[in-house]
Amino acid sequence: MFGNSLRARLLLPVLALGLAAVIATAITLAYVEAARVRNEARASIDGQVSALQSLLDVTHSIMLDRVRSSMLLLRQEGDEQGVASAGQPVTVAGRQANDLLLGGKSQANVFQLVDSVTAVMGGTATLFTKTGDDYVRISTNVKKADGTRAVGTMLDPKGPVIGEIRQGRSFYGVVDILGNPYVTGYEPIYDHGDPRPIGIWYVGYKTDLDVLNKVISNSRVLGSGFIALLDSKDVPRFHSNTAAAADASFISKIIQQQPTDWTVEKYNVPNWGFTLVAAYPNSDIDQLIVQQTVWIGLVGLLMCVLVLGVQYLLIQNRVLRPIQNLTQVADALSMGKFDNVIAEVALKDEIGTLAKAIARLSNSVRLAMDRLSKR
Template identity: 30%
Template sequence: MSQPRSRIAWQLAVALALILILLISGSTLFALRSLDQANLATREEHLASEARLLVDQLNTFHGSLRESTQRLAGLFEKRFASGLSVHAEERLPVAALTPPALYLNGQVLNNDFALVDEFRQLTAGVATVFVRDGADFVRVTTSLNKQDGTRAIGTVLDHAHPAYQRLLAGQSYVGRALLFDRYYMTQYTPVRDPAGAVIAVLFVGFDYTDAQAAQFSNLQRFRIGKTGSLALLDEQGKWLVPPAGMRQADGLNAVMAELTQAPGHGHFWSDGTEEFFSVATPFADGPWQVLANMPKAEIREVTWRVGGQLAFGSVLAMILAVAAVTWLLRRRLRPLGDLVQQAQALGAGDLSARLNVSSQDEIGELARSFNQMGEALATMVAHIRSAAQQVSSRSQVLSGLSSGAYEGIEQQSGEIGSMAGAVEEFSATALDIADNMRSTERMASANAQQTRIGRSSMDEASAALEQISAALNGTATVVNTLGQRSQEIGGIVGVITAIADQTNLLALNAAIEAARAGEMGRGFAVVADEVRNLAARTREATTEISTMIGSIQSETSSAISTMEQGQTLMRNGLDLNAKVAAALAQIAEQSTAAGEQFAAITTATQEQSSTATLLSSNLQSIALANSEQRDVVANLAETARELDRLAEELRQEVGRFR
């Protein structure tokens, strides 16, 4: 159980190491930067000190040269300053020139080298006498030799020489000069005539070429630190003594100009291959620039060496600190193993695991919190176990109730379906009845119309019978004239026959309509049958009348009795016609009343059909709602079963805890 503690200890150690690395790296970089700046400032001061020291040495060297040259010039002036004169009209050739003759106490000095050679032998200095020829100063005698060993006579002083203007003004000039590849400390002294005009110039020079070369050689060997050096730069930007290690000396005029503009302050510059740090100090008598130089690598070497030592010490300190912290963490985190064991026991379901807490630090507080969590988990698991049991029992009850409700809804759905079918059948039957009632209403209307027509015919038949009765009455009174009127009676008999046929036809039609009317037209059919029989008998009577008319002429005697019998029959026919007319009127009234009743029945039947349709629609809505309710109850039952299953799983999960 030490692995978790080790992981935490190592994680904290790694985190501490990273923090220390960042802090140490930052502080080391800051220290290196500060060290580099301090080292650079120290180097700058050191180089400036070395440069000033060299300037002091050069000042001493050149000061001694100047003093020596001035002493030599004083000796030379004592010999030549008095007694000099120029004979301008006399010109003597000196080398390629013919300057005026210069005399010293009556002795011509042109091409006379005795005095200047003697001075050289005595003082080791060179001497030259210039004679003025207009604006030029011509060398007429000298102990100065050219590179080829010949004397430098017959030459003029360069007008660009710094001494030229001073000499024209009658002033002396002391300074160094490069003459025929040799360095001299020189003094030019003008000689005036009594009128104050400059007529000649005395030159004394002290050759310090070898001494300067030895000095430059010493400078080249001199080192500041390991590779630092001193360098000299003349007024033309040429290196008299280049820095040690410099490989490219050309093309640095701009860099050197910038460097010499800030004397005493260091600057980095590069010759193209290596970078240097230099401090410039002017040497006015040169006029030169003294440069104290040191390669950047040497300056940085100190920084890197000290930085490496500092980094090594920092890394060592970091390792020791991390090791100490790791040891301390492992020691202090040892109680975490017990916490891990308790957590694993809780994870395995053992809620009775408890820790013995002895420390009062954060780990002790954590252990006590673990104990409290175990107790809370045990209480919570007990509650969950009880709740799961209750949920299971309640879900079983809910499942049973849902099953009963589902069966009831199924039965209700069947009954609603049956009721909906019956209502639809009733609606269809009502629609058929309404159609039949409308047809019957139309038939009743037609029957009433035919009855009215039959009544009208019966009225006509009654009128005809009354006419026959009147005729028979007349026949009784005029029986004597019956024979003469037999033809007329025959016509009347024809009319009666036609009326009888028409009556028979109307009676037949009335019987047909009564048969159509069914039960309600049964009485009308009986009347119609009687009317038809009456019509048949009327036809038979007319036939008999015809027979009788035929025999009127032969049987006059029996005519009266026959007429009386016919009158009786007429009265019976009138009575029958009156009865038929009354029956037809009653049939018409009953047909009209039946039509109205049929119309009312049709309206009621239509209303019943609409009500049945609405009831069928409502039953369908109830069936749909019942189906949805059945689905809800089914889902509720399924949910109850799922809840029971989850409760069982919850009991199994809770059963893992002890």
Template identity: 60%
Template sequence: MLRHSLRVRLLLPVLALVLVVVAALTIILAVTEANRVRANAGRVIDGQTVALQSLFAVTRSVMLDRVHSSMRLLRHEADRVGTTSVGPQIRIDGRLTNDLLFGGVPQANNYTLVDSVTSIAEGTATIFSRAGDDFVRIATNVKKDDGSRAVGTVLDPQGQAIAQIRKAQSFYGVVDILGNPYVTGYEPIFAGLDDQHPVGIWYVGYKTDLQALNQVVSDSHVLESGFIAVFDGKDKLRFQSKTGATIDPKEVERVVREMPQDWVVTQQEVPGWGFNLIAAYPKSDVNRVILRQSLWIGGIGLMVCALLLGLQWSLIMNRVLRPIQRLTAVAEELSVGKWNHTIVEADLKDEIGKLARAISRLSYSVRVAMERLSKQR
């Protein structure tokens, strides 16, 4: 039977060994590839986030320089008008507050000063007046969504700026103004010799032009389905990747909000902006790469296995089986009285050569014995 065949018994251990080696190599290389893919994803994320952080930092630095210049200009123009004093209570856009006087000139609904500054330095400018714990815009060229001036609106009572102003300190940084990020400067306005209780606020700021940042984020992605996203301080999605498989804003928000177990999600704060920079990719992306690489490695391994088996088969046939088959034929002929054979395998130096020489001696002994027997007859 086939299972008792010498060729099968010789090839099976080789086949088993090769398959074990192929399987082990496939597993080792798959694990190595998985680590490489994860490390590569980490490097991609690091590279993209570092680039974005640098772009945010440069944008903030350049715009803050403009803010400082505009603030100096605003205060210089106000000093030219005259000293600051608190005016009578007024109602501005339905809100009750105190007017501010510069050199005796009321500033409520007076846009001369703020517009003159922005006509030179661009950006936006505002004069706030204190109303209890709030600060109300009494003169501004910050616009609402409908295009009207935002007079009568209050400074965000939960923001970073008002916390510093209440401590009679200035604030420079990025804040949300009516739903849009601005690089801003806020400095307290004092009346008379009291420098501890602000009666208002000087403000200048520039609406952030983040088109370059938006373009960089839009063009970025991680692996096949991952994404880069930027959320503001109110968890509003500002920018996101638009080149990978995950481009639906709702899906991006879901992943960031829920942080599912089948996703790898990293986040870091953008210093000075109050933004969060998110990088995420599904673990299935890594698994797909691992599966493809494992199949490729396994396929190559099977090809190598087939080649090795073919080579082993050829060696076994030429070096073992054919000589044994010829020696077997000689032995069978000897058993029926045929002894005139030329056994070429006798010249071999291995075990088959020893067997061939033994059969050759046996053939010679049988021939001599048969010749003596014939003579005796």
């Protein structure tokens, strides 16, 4: 039986030791691989988020320079028309608002000033007038969704701008105008001698984020994760278009619910009021760990088989074959055959010692038989 053979006694301990080593190595490397995969996922997210933040930061800086130049031109052309003052109530797009006068001339529903500025600088321009606690657009080339001028609409009473204007301070930054992000500048308009603003100078540029959209659309985290850009109202504006992430409703659900089987991380975008979200299912990590562990196990088993193969050849050539030859010599000796050649006597190990002993025994038996035959 193989289980009782010398071959089995020599190979089975090696096999058991090899399997134990493979299992121990696979478990150890699985923990190491888990840490590596998580670190790589973290590095991937950090790298993509950093690149997007840098892109937004450069875009903001360039556009803000244009805003300041455009504001300077608007103020200069406004000053050329004359001193600002509050006028009588007028109607703009069906809304009652105080008129704004420049050099005594009404600006309500008059677009020459704002259009001349944007003809040179691009972007948009607006004149607001203070009406009660609100500020109403009475001259603008900001367009509504239907393509008409947004005259009669109000400055967001809950936005970041109105608080600064009420304190007599200018505001430069990103705001949401009629559902779109603009890089803007707002400066208060004063009546001569009155410390309270009677209106607002405005210039702004609608953000062209097509490049950002392309970058985010092609981004991904692990196998089925995503990156999304949320606007100031936490609405996904851009998002990855890979795998399940192509579904905007799915992305919104993950961001809002943050299920336990997902890792969801948020990053603020300075100067924009945006939020970058990176998310991935934990199963992506587990799948990669399992795949790597299986490969490690297979490689370990292959190495174990190779070691066993080499061990088998060594045992067969260095141990079993010499023993088989010596067994044949012993059998022949027991049947009175003394002329066997014992090549193993040349070996320098224990088998060689055994072969020498058998050779001496054979010679002794042969001499004894010779003496008996002469009597």
